[in-house]
Amino acid sequence: YASLYFCCAIEDQDNELITLEIIHRYVELLDKYFGSVCELDIIFNFEKAYFILDEFLLGGEVQETSKKNVLKAIEQADLLQEEAETPRSVLEEIGLT
Amino acid sequence: MPGQRVFLHSRTLPVRMVAPSLKLQDLIEEIRGAKTQAQEREVIQKECAHIRASFRDGDPVHRHRQLAKLLYVHMLGYPAHFGQMECLKLIASSRFTDKRVGYLGAMLLLDERHDAHLLITNSIKNDLSQGIQPVQGLALCTLSTMGSAEMCRDLAPEVEKLLLQPSPYVRKKAILTAVHMIRKVPELSSVFLPPCVHLLHERHHGKAVGLPILCFSSVDRRIENRMGTPAHRRRVAHTHRHTRNRLSCPWPPPFTSPTLTPGILLGTITLITELCERSPAALKHFRKVVPQLVQILRTLVTTGYSTEHSISGVSDPFLQVQILRLLRILGRNHEESSETMNDLLAQVATNTDTSRNAGNAVLFETVLTIMDIHSAAGLRVLAVNILGRFLLNSDRNIRYVALTSLLRLVQSDHSAVQRHRPTVVDCLQETDASLSRRALELSLALVNSSNVRAMMQELQAFLESCPPDLRADCASGILLAAERFAPTKRWHIDTILHVLTTAGTHVRDDAVANLTQLIGGAQELHAYSVRRLYNALAEDISQQPLVQVAAWCIGEYGDLLLEGNCEEIEPLQVDEEEVLALLEKVLQSHMSLPATRGYALTALMKLSTRLQGDNNRIRQVVSIYRSCLDVELQQRAVEYDTLFRKYDHMRAAILEKMPLVERDGPQADEEAKQSKEAAQLSEAAPAPTESQASQLLDLLDLLDRASGDAQHPPPLDPSPGGALVYLLDLPCAPPPPAPIPDLKVFEREGVQLNLSFIRPPENPALLLITITATNSSEGDVTNFICQAAVPKSLQLQLQAPSGNTVPARGGLPITQLFRILNPNKAPLRLKLRLTYNHFHQSVQEIFEVNNLPVESWQ
Numbered sequence: 034y035a036s037l038y039f040c041c042a043i044e045d046q047d048n049e050l051i052t053l054e055i056i057h058r059y060v061e062l063l064d065k066y067f068g069s070v071c072e073l074d075i076i077f078n079f080e081k082a083y084f085i086l087d088e089f090l091l092g093g094e095v096q097e098t099s100k101k102n103v104l105k106a107i108e109q110a111d112l113l114q115e116e117a118e119t120p121r122s123v124l125e126e127i128g129l130t
Numbered sequence: 131m132p133g134q135r136v137f138l139h140s141r142t143l144p145v146r147m148v149a150p151s152l153k154l155q156d157l158i159e160e161i162r163g164a165k166t167q168a169q170e171r172e173v174i175q176k177e178c179a180h181i182r183a184s185f186r187d188g189d190p191v192h193r194h195r196q197l198a199k200l201l202y203v204h205m206l207g208y209p210a211h212f213g214q215m216e217c218l219k220l221i222a223s224s225r226f227t228d229k230r231v232g233y234l235g236a237m238l239l240l241d242e243r244h245d246a247h248l249l250i251t252n253s254i255k256n257d258l259s260q261g262i263q264p265v266q267g268l269a270l271c272t273l274s275t276m277g278s279a280e281m282c283r284d285l286a287p288e289v290e291k292l293l294l295q296p297s298p299y300v301r302k303k304a305i306l307t308a309v310h311m312i313r314k315v316p317e318l319s320s321v322f323l324p325p326c327v328h329l330l331h332e333r334h335h336g337k338a339v340g341l342p343i344l345c346f347s348s349v350d351r352r353i354e355n356r357m358g359t360p361a362h363r364r365r366v367a368h369t370h371r372h373t374r375n376r377l378s379c380p381w382p383p384p385f386t387s388p389t390l391t392p393g394i395l396l397g398t399i400t401l402i403t404e405l406c407e408r409s410p411a412a413l414k415h416f417r418k419v420v421p422q423l424v425q426i427l428r429t430l431v432t433t434g435y436s437t438e439h440s441i442s443g444v445s446d447p448f449l450q451v452q453i454l455r456l457l458r459i460l461g462r463n464h465e466e467s468s469e470t471m472n473d474l475l476a477q478v479a480t481n482t483d484t485s486r487n488a489g490n491a492v493l494f495e496t497v498l499t500i501m502d503i504h505s506a507a508g509l510r511v512l513a514v515n516i517l518g519r520f521l522l523n524s525d526r527n528i529r530y531v532a533l534t535s536l537l538r539l540v541q542s543d544h545s546a547v548q549r550h551r552p553t554v555v556d557c558l559q560e561t562d563a564s565l566s567r568r569a570l571e572l573s574l575a576l577v578n579s580s581n582v583r584a585m586m587q588e589l590q591a592f593l594e595s596c597p598p599d600l601r602a603d604c605a606s607g608i609l610l611a612a613e614r615f616a617p618t619k620r621w622h623i624d625t626i627l628h629v630l631t632t633a634g635t636h637v638r639d640d641a642v643a644n645l646t647q648l649i650g651g652a653q654e655l656h657a658y659s660v661r662r663l664y665n666a667l668a669e670d671i672s673q674q675p676l677v678q679v680a681a682w683c684i685g686e687y688g689d690l691l692l693e694g695n696c697e698e699i700e701p702l703q704v705d706e707e708e709v710l711a712l713l714e715k716v717l718q719s720h721m722s723l724p725a726t727r728g729y730a731l732t733a734l735m736k737l738s739t740r741l742q743g744d745n746n747r748i749r750q751v752v753s754i755y756r757s758c759l760d761v762e763l764q765q766r767a768v769e770y771d772t773l774f775r776k777y778d779h780m781r782a783a784i785l786e787k788m789p790l791v792e793r794d795g796p797q798a799d800e801e802a803k804q805s806k807e808a809a810q811l812s813e814a815a816p817a818p819t820e821s822q823a824s825q826l827l828d829l830l831d832l833l834d835r836a837s838g839d840a841q842h843p844p845p846l847d848p849s850p851g852g853a854l855v856y857l858l859d860l861p862c863a864p865p866p867p868a869p870i871p872d873l874k875v876f877e878r879e880g881v882q883l884n885l886s887f888i889r890p891p892e893n894p895a896l897l898l899i900t901i902t903a904t905n906s907s908e909g910d911v912t913n914f915i916c917q918a919a920v921p922k923s924l925q926l927q928l929q930a931p932s933g934n935t936v937p938a939r940g941g942l943p944i945t946q947l948f949r950i951l952n953p954n955k956a957p958l959r960l961k962l963r964l965t966y967n968h969f970h971q972s973v974q975e976i977f978e979v980n981n982l983p984v985e986s987w988q
Binding site for chain 1: 231274439447448494498
């Protein structure tokens with residue numbers, strides 16, 4: 034994955050090969066979200082990287098196996114965040130806050 | 131794109147009176163722009179000061195930005211604990227942005243080891259019940275990441291409620307949060323077990339209408355308590371319809387969105403797996419859903435659902451692996467469940483596309499499951515063959531998992547794994563260290579008596595080229611395998627020799643002792659061994675174990691070395707002087723360890739009796755070392771020198787060839803052997819035991835039976851003294867001391883050796899043996915020497931023989947007295963060594979005396 038390296042800790046009865054698939058799936062999600070993800074994307078948007086991870090894994094287990102659904106959930110959360118922020122930014126712009 | 135939007139924001143911000151706090155991106159840029167560690171620290175300290183001030187001022191608007199910056203700094207390793215309280219405030223805020231960052235902060239900064247973390251419990255509770263799905267998601271995520279046991283206990287009811295919410299998005303998160311809760315607080319299993327089966331059934335709601343409702347429970351507490359009993363299960367299914375309307379929680383709609391349900395199924399399987407791993411009751415309960423799971427997996431494998439869940443042609447490998455894992459746990463140690471799964475496992479194993487990693491992952495999980503349950507033999511062989519195929523895969527990861535799995539299986543399915551031996555041996559050539567190490571372990575485990583020669587060749591070749599950290603393991607592995615499966619002694623000696631020359635410095639300490647023991651025991655190979663060792667030593671005196679063994683051998687069998695002819699290898703003309711020179715070289719070399727020097731000195735000394743020439747050279751060396759700084763060497767040298775000067779007449783006897791040394795096993799081992807021998811000797815045959823007390827108990831049995839008394843033996847006192855007291859307490863008197871019969875122990879061409887035994891009554895621990903050597907042949911017996919050895923627990927004293935010649939035709943026999951002290955009444959074993967000249971030939975006999983009368987030591 035270009036300059037990206039991933040490290041994953043698993044238990045001894047876990048399937049190593051499926052862990053590789055999990056890592057690969059996560060990279061694909063990042064890739065889809067950022068558009069050709071590279072190191073800088075993750076550095077400057079680390080909180081987004083966390084949010085994406087939290088939609089894919091929960092408590093260490095895979096929660097959603099459909100790429101589409103994970104990305105949809107992130108999109109919805111991002112939308113919600115912007116809706117919360119937009120009124121504020123307008124007010125800030127005209128100097129009222 | 132989301133990232134770009136943030137930049138737009140920064141450009142439209144107006145200039146304010148107070149210096150605007152840095153945007154997260156700007157801070158990151160600044161930190162990355164720092165050229166040195168010190169500069170970075172400076173930037174960060176300055177910014178942290180700003181952040182702290184901002185927190186103190188309580189600015190709600192930019193709090194999330196400040197925390198985000200703090201989190202970045204925290205990721206770099208700087209202290210960020212002062213942000214903990216801010217996380218709480220952000221979580222409590224109503225803005226989604228705040229919550230998002232606040233919860234992330236909680237997961238990164240709050241720690242269950244500090245009490246502060248409990249403060250978010252209330253916020254989480256509120257957020258879980260307020261119904262905005264993304265917020266509920268955040269709360270559940272945080273709970274399952276850092277939720278401590280107390281938090282889990284407090285919030286379990288909320289999570290339980292969410293398990294039945296209509297929204298699949300929240301439900302799937304709630305299920306996995308339940309998994310975490312059970313891990314933290316196992317008692318919560320009882321709370322989360324009832325919803326499981328319902329959730330499992332719900333997956334099929336949209337599709338298979340006719341599927342039998344196997345075991346159905348609801349959240350209704352009354353029914354929950356009667357779960358598991360077959361009679362009530364029918365009633366439950368019947369009353370389900372009635373309770374449905376009375377439930378407080380909304381019932382899930384009949385048709386859930388098909389694209390989101392697989393997430394719930396995956397979560398449910400994970401939850402059930404966790405429950406079954408923790409509680410045997412749950413395990414028993416869920417065994418009943420095995421057929422249902424089999425059906426789900428079968429559908430998945432044959433038809434799949436949608437492309438969005440599949441990876442390179444394999445339908446939802448994550449789900450498949452999870453189901454297989456659950457099946458493994460359910461089928462373990464359970465015949466019936468295992469049988470139900472057999473066909474399905476075979477199907478998955480044969481139909482999965484293995485061109486990409488996803489398929490191989492599923493295949494691997496299938497193999498693990500097959501090996502762990504009670505599967506049919508054919509299926510197990512199939513599994514091992516799959517692993518064998520993995521070994522040939524070009525992907526290193528797959529070869530790795532294959533090797534680790536085969537290692538686990540090699541004991542239980544040995545013959546199946548043997549079939550892949552050639553592939554395993556090829557893996558020895560792997561460049562990757564972890565792969566070659568496992569290949570080595572596996573190869574060693576596969577050595578058996580039929581393939582030992584071929585395998586040893588491969589392993590020895592590997593030893594020569596293997597990386598240094600594997601050398602020790604390889605060497606000891608080869609030696610161990612050679613010991614167990616050596617086809618011939620000569621092969622064994624050759625193998626050990628090769629290992630010592632190749633990797634001498636890496637062998638274990640007892641390799642030297644083992645080899646000397648081995649060589650000593652193989653009389654026919656003495657000449658061969660000493661020759662080979664001499665050659666090896668002449669080439670290289672740096673490998674200490676080799677040098678030690680070679681020195682010992684040369685010392686012992688130096689005469690054979692000089693004889694010149696040996697059928698096994700080319701004749702070698704060795705000069706006495708050369709041999710002495712070599713040993714002196716070893717003695718003087720700076721590479722030789724003190725122990726090695728000791729060996730060399732003793733070898734030189736022994737050669738003084740083996741070689742023909744005068745011993746001046748040897749005497750010189752010995753006297754030089756009398757003033758050696760090494761105390762051990764000095765002592766040896768002084769003793770040897772004294773031997774030359776004052777006890778020259780004894781030198782030959784003392785430096786004679788050593789009798790075979792008993793293998794140094796644990797003391798208990800030897801006692802067990804001794805008692806086994808005693809059992810063979812005595813008529814009553816007590817069972818072989820290790821403790822003195824139980825041997826005495828057996829003696830009591832003997833006496834009881836002998837006198838026909840039906841009395842039980844008294845309770846055992848572990849100390850020998852105590853047992854002796856019981857011995858005396860028996861009503862039946864011990865049998866009176868009878869004269870012990872003589873024993874003929876040796877006969878050869880008219881020369882005979884007899885033993886006679888006396889047990890003086892005043893000293894019960896003492897045994898006197900008189901050996902008598904007679905000669906009825908036509909030739910004289912001259913230079914007769916008899917030596918004896920007894921077990922360690924006995925003491926032996928040899929008195930001087932009456933002479934060392936037995937004239938022919940019944941001439942005056944030689945007698946010699948042995949005094950043996952046996953205070954512990956240990957079973958007597960006696961080994962004799964005779965050397966003499968007869969008919970112009972020198973005779974040497976070593977043998978153990980069998981049939982020693984029991985009375986000689988009881």
